[in-house]
Amino acid sequence: MTAAASAPAPRTEAQLAQDAESLSTVASMRRLVPYIRPVLPRIVGGIASALGASLAALAIPRVLEWLVNGPLTEGLEHHDTRQLWWGCALVLGLGLLEAGLIYVRRQLIMVPGTQIEARLRTELFEHLQDLPVAFHDRWPGGQLLSRSMSDLGLLRRWIAFGMMLLVVASVTIVVGIAILVGSSGLLGVVYLAGALPMTILAFTFSRRFRRVARQSQDQAGDLATAVEESVHGIRVLKAFGRGRDALSSFSEQADELRTTELTKARTQATLMGWLTAIPELTLGVSLVLGVWMVSEGRISVGALVAFFATAAIVNSPFIDLGMVLSMTLNARTAVDRYFDVMSTPNSLPDPADPVELTDPRGDLTFTDVHFRYGDAPATGPGSRDILDGVDLAVPAGATVALVGLTGSGKSTLSMLVPRLYDVTGGTVAIDGVDVRAMTREHLRSLVGVAFEDATLFSASVRENVLLGAPDDARTDADLERALEVARAEFVHGLPDGVDTTIGEEGMSLSGGQRQRLALARAIAARPRVLVLDDPLSALDVDTEEAIQARLRTELDGITTLIVAHRPSTVALADLVAVLQDGRITAVGRHSDLLATDEHYRYVISSLEEEFVPPPSEEDEVLREIAAGAVASVRDQADEGSAR
Numbered sequence: 001m002t003a004a005a006s007a008p009a010p011r012t013e014a015q016l017a018q019d020a021e022s023l024s025t026v027a028s029m030r031r032l033v034p035y036i037r038p039v040l041p042r043i044v045g046g047i048a049s050a051l052g053a054s055l056a057a058l059a060i061p062r063v064l065e066w067l068v069n070g071p072l073t074e075g076l077e078h079h080d081t082r083q084l085w086w087g088c089a090l091v092l093g094l095g096l097l098e099a100g101l102i103y104v105r106r107q108l109i110m111v112p113g114t115q116i117e118a119r120l121r122t123e124l125f126e127h128l129q130d131l132p133v134a135f136h137d138r139w140p141g142g143q144l145l146s147r148s149m150s151d152l153g154l155l156r157r158w159i160a161f162g163m164m165l166l167v168v169a170s171v172t173i174v175v176g177i178a179i180l181v182g183s184s185g186l187l188g189v190v191y192l193a194g195a196l197p198m199t200i201l202a203f204t205f206s207r208r209f210r211r212v213a214r215q216s217q218d219q220a221g222d223l224a225t226a227v228e229e230s231v232h233g234i235r236v237l238k239a240f241g242r243g244r245d246a247l248s249s250f251s252e253q254a255d256e257l258r259t260t261e262l263t264k265a266r267t268q269a270t271l272m273g274w275l276t277a278i279p280e281l282t283l284g285v286s287l288v289l290g291v292w293m294v295s296e297g298r299i300s301v302g303a304l305v306a307f308f309a310t311a312a313i314v315n316s317p318f319i320d321l322g323m324v325l326s327m328t329l330n331a332r333t334a335v336d337r338y339f340d341v342m343s344t345p346n347s348l349p350d351p352a353d354p355v356e357l358t359d360p361r362g363d364l365t366f367t368d369v370h371f372r373y374g375d376a377p378a379t380g381p382g383s384r385d386i387l388d389g390v391d392l393a394v395p396a397g398a399t400v401a402l403v404g405l406t407g408s409g410k411s412t413l414s415m416l417v418p419r420l421y422d423v424t425g426g427t428v429a430i431d432g433v434d435v436r437a438m439t440r441e442h443l444r445s446l447v448g449v450a451f452e453d454a455t456l457f458s459a460s461v462r463e464n465v466l467l468g469a470p471d472d473a474r475t476d477a478d479l480e481r482a483l484e485v486a487r488a489e490f491v492h493g494l495p496d497g498v499d500t501t502i503g504e505e506g507m508s509l510s511g512g513q514r515q516r517l518a519l520a521r522a523i524a525a526r527p528r529v530l531v532l533d534d535p536l537s538a539l540d541v542d543t544e545e546a547i548q549a550r551l552r553t554e555l556d557g558i559t560t561l562i563v564a565h566r567p568s569t570v571a572l573a574d575l576v577a578v579l580q581d582g583r584i585t586a587v588g589r590h591s592d593l594l595a596t597d598e599h600y601r602y603v604i605s606s607l608e609e610e611f612v613p614p615p616s617e618e619d620e621v622l623r624e625i626a627a628g629a630v631a632s633v634r635d636q637a638d639e640g641s642a643r
């Protein structure tokens with residue numbers, strides 16, 4: 001059994017969500033510590049400034065108490081206003097200090113949030129690049145997009161605002177209540193009694209809000225996938241007139257998200273309502289009690305004023321707490337969703353002790369290769385290995401065409417060479433070295449690939465073609481050579497030649513043009529082993545022939561495995577290998593196989609049926625008849641208009 005076969009099955013999205021749910025909010029957020037550590041001084045400075053501002057605010061009522069009890073009563077009786085002025089100056093000073101500290105807090109806290117967000121996003125992108133194709137088969141693009149954009153945006157806002165407000169609100173409440181209980185005794189205890197139902201409420205709210213927050217962020221990801229898919233497939237939707245269907249299914253999803261968002265907003269509004277009402281209620285009760293206590297001479301008027309001024313200051317963080325709690329739970333969901341991806345290990349790791357081929361020849365061998373996709377059922381139909389013991393040797397410098405019925409596994413076999421997937425049994429080797437014994441970077445410097453579905457990037461032609469080229473083969477001459485072999489000289493007619501930026505995924509080019517650039521890219525990489533998966537399928541016959549002629553000399557010395565979907569592609573090859581029932585059942589020259597192998601004859605005849613032949617003499621005659629018919633229609637029209 002191979003390493004890949006024994007690897008644990010990847011966690012599904014639902015399982016990952018469950019794993020995350022089992023963590024406490026503190027445990028979940030603790031995963032951010034390595035990211036927060038480098039910017040910790042600024043964050044601590046910001047929190048300290050915010051705390052200083054709150055303490056300055058809490059000190060103001062103490063000065064007011066002293067002013068009311070001292071300078072305002074006794075002082076004025078003795079016509080002594082000096083202390084009054086000093087008191088006013090102190091209140092002003094504390095107010096200015098509070099404002100100054102709030103300014104410092106904002107300055108300090110602004111940067112860390114954006115720094116952490118940028119680092120998290122870059123690492124996510126890096127990890128996504130590193131994860132194998134099998135991961136991307138399972139994860140919808142929109143989910144990854146929403147995790148790297150909106151989730152990280154939520155996290156930035158929490159770091160810049162929520163985290164600090166959480167600390168400041170908690171400290172202000174604790175210190176404020178301690179002051180209230182310490183200075184006003186019974187009044188403080190009454191106020192404190194209100195904190196108990198609020199704690200219970202906050203706890204119940206957290207559980208409910210967490211569930212709905214996760215649901216809404218997951219639904220937003222699904223919605224992003226729907227947008228991505230319909231934008232990607234806009235041509236198909238328009239061509240089949242399915243725009244309305246796409247819209248109605250999108251509206252359904254958008255409605256679901258809206259309903260979840262509303263539930264979330266209602267849950268938050270309920271909590272905020274209670275967090276506003278309970279302190280106000282306790283304040284009301286305290287007011288009645290306080291007035292009675294003053295009338296009974298149990299506390300001074302100054303103490304009562306100070307109590308209410310302090311309680312007013314403590315009330316506001318109670319209200320903030322509702323908002324901060326929901327921000328924190330949103331951020332926690334964002335962290336969970338981020339680490340769902342980041343904690344997915346790479347199932348195709350580099351070996352601990354990699355082998356490097358210093359002078360590669362390019363012998364490519366498949367020995368008893370087995371493969372099945374991760375989502376294949378363990379039993380029943382579809383449980384068989386797609387590749388079920390493939391043995392094939394492509395000698396260095398040879399070109400072998402892989403031929404088989406549709407769905408026989410030709411593309412799958414070709415993807416095992418650059419390790420886009422790993423075998424689940426057997427080995428794929430270059431010069432006798434298992435491809436899994438090399439680093440992926442080294443392996444991919446040896447192997448060039450071009451697929452039928454030519455993917456290009458929104459970058460210049462030059463950048464696209466030289467994407468995989470080694471450092472010493474990136475000159476203009478290298479670029480021109482690759483373009484010439486792939487017959488992609490059309491790029492010189494583009495507005496900025498090879499420096500023209502081609503639109504998103506190269507959609508501004510024709511299918512054939514994209515394929516030629518993808519082929520040029522594979523050639524520019526100067527590989528020892530070239531894997532071509534029907535890279536000429538979108539080309540007209542003349543262009544294909546011209547490219548084939550050029551490739552035949554160019555491929556001399558490069559080991560080439562070419563998946564053939566057209567009989568003409570077979571002409572490129574020295575040998576043809578027939579893939580049937582997951583195995584190579586015959587290897588030989590095209591003419592020999594035609595004579596000896598019944599399955600090969602069947603496959604070639606089915607490929608010929610699909611293949612549109614080049615124009616024949618008969619076509620030329622038909623074309624002339626058609627041209628004549630068009631001309632006679634035009635003549636009749638001219639006559640009609642003359643009359």
Ligand SMILES: Nc1ncnc2c1ncn2[C@@H]1O[C@H](COP(=O)(O)OP(=O)(O)OP(=O)(O)O)[C@@H](O)[C@H]1O
Nearest residue numbers: 137373375386404405406407408409410411412413
């Ligand atoms: N990413 C995937 N996940 C699961 N199954 C897959 C995946 N890609 C291909 N398959 C399945 O593997 C089998 C072989 O597919 P593959 O594309 O290798 O065949 P092929 O011979 O190249 O076909 P064609 O000639 O039509 O291109 C098919 O049954 C296909 O449904």
